[in-house]
Amino acid sequence: GVGVYMVKQAFSKKKPAPYPPGPLGWPLIGNILDIPHIKAWLTFTKWGKKYGDISHVEVLGQHIIVLNSVKAAIELFDKKSNMYSDRPVLPMGGELVGWNFSLGLLPYGDRFRWYRKNIHRVIGNRAAMDVYNHIEEIETHRFLKRVFAKPEQLQSHIRHTAGAIILRISHGYEVKENNDPFIDLADRAMDQFSRSTAIGAFMVDIIPSLAKVPEWFPGAGFKRLAREWRQTLEEMVDAPYQFVKDQIAAGIAPMSFTSNLLEGRTLSAEEDQMVKWSAASLYAGGADTTVSTIYSLFLAMTLFPDVQKKAQAEIDAVVGTARLPSFADRDSLPYTEALVKEVLRWNVVAPTGIIHCASEDDIHDGYYIPKGSLITPNIWFMLNDPRTYANPSQFKPERFLDNGGKDPELEPRTICFGFGRRICPGLHLADASVWISTAMSLAVFDISKVVEKGVEITPEVDPTSGTISHPKPFKCSIKPRSAKAVALIQQDANY
């Protein structure tokens, strides 16, 4: 009877060590009421302050471990990478919407290694990325032209440029000047990705059996959403892939990640699907992330004019005003480099990373982390931890320079891209895009607060919730710095 069952449960659940500390839950439902639905990183930060670097909650038998320090993230994700590199099955984003074939949600295994190996070959280090410097420079110059023509559409220009760069690398596709269908698809799909995979956003992720509820059922609106979002995703994955296949058939496919894997080969159905989804993973990973960083650069420049002036003075002194900066200048621009680091620290693109999953039982530091636990790094706090960064809410590139014998603060690029075998495979591409956008934009534009009816408008700093966080839309004024700057912008960008 029930009694025997409960006794069995009690014994089978005997744990070899206590769980890491965390807020006390209720019987049965556990910490369901503690799970934040928006900006989970702020709640996780409170847990970190109260319970230490590794905390634990349990919701209906699902264990969730939150890591609030770089040290803890390295101990688990790097040093024990054989047991902490898996991803959980996400009922909403993965299964219902269909992102489970994308690299970000792929379980740890052969398929995962195949995607990563091929992506690494193309954009896995700075030297491999050098091949694409030219594309980065041309597309960023085109970005300057668009911003000059229509500064009020800044965010859309940033999206367009990020999409243009990644689509050339992933699929050899050159975007249209306006209303490109693939850019539009990526925008919609990535917004839906971010919303569908956000921690705590959908009950079905905590109670997977809800997935079986029919669409008409009260409260099952998530199923209708999932069906719509699935359609966008399928189009985003299939359309550019078909484009490459058509180009290959016509003998006109330019070099790209996809053409390289397809051309001259006969693929099995499984390989075909792997090529398609690994290319889509690149496209998805590259279409929305750097957008957040570059948009936040403009926000920071609007808010902190002194930083802007320092970077501009450095660029003027090193590059001059007769040409645009290029990657060849990078090593000679230390302040600009520090500025890029500070933007990546201050605006946390992936505040809770992408959730990992424990593939084995572990006892860590005397605490029990059962197999199947979800492990989430609080990257937001790691980049705002006063133990690592002095006055973390202050925007201060100087923290990354040698200051009168004081060591620079910790390189945020060792944190913001995640950890271990799941570390962001696009980090060199992201870094190149953010750097060239920063250097070129500051070389030719002055960014400042908008004045409306004689009143200066100060934008609010309020990042959006979701897996990929963006600055809330804001207004700023973007003007060319001089007649020379206008001439540089207007030069032919097809070199």
Ligand code: HEM
């Ligand atoms: C500022 C820009 C970016 C940031 C801050 C960022 C950050 C991250 C983070 C935190 C993760 C999760 C790592 C983990 O699980 O521990 C990740 C994964 C990933 N990123 Fe990025 N990323 C950026 C740009 C890009 C770009 C440009 C691409 C593609 C070209 C890309 C492709 C991916 C992919 C495919 C994954 C999944 C990797 C896996 O699960 O094995 N990311 N990124």
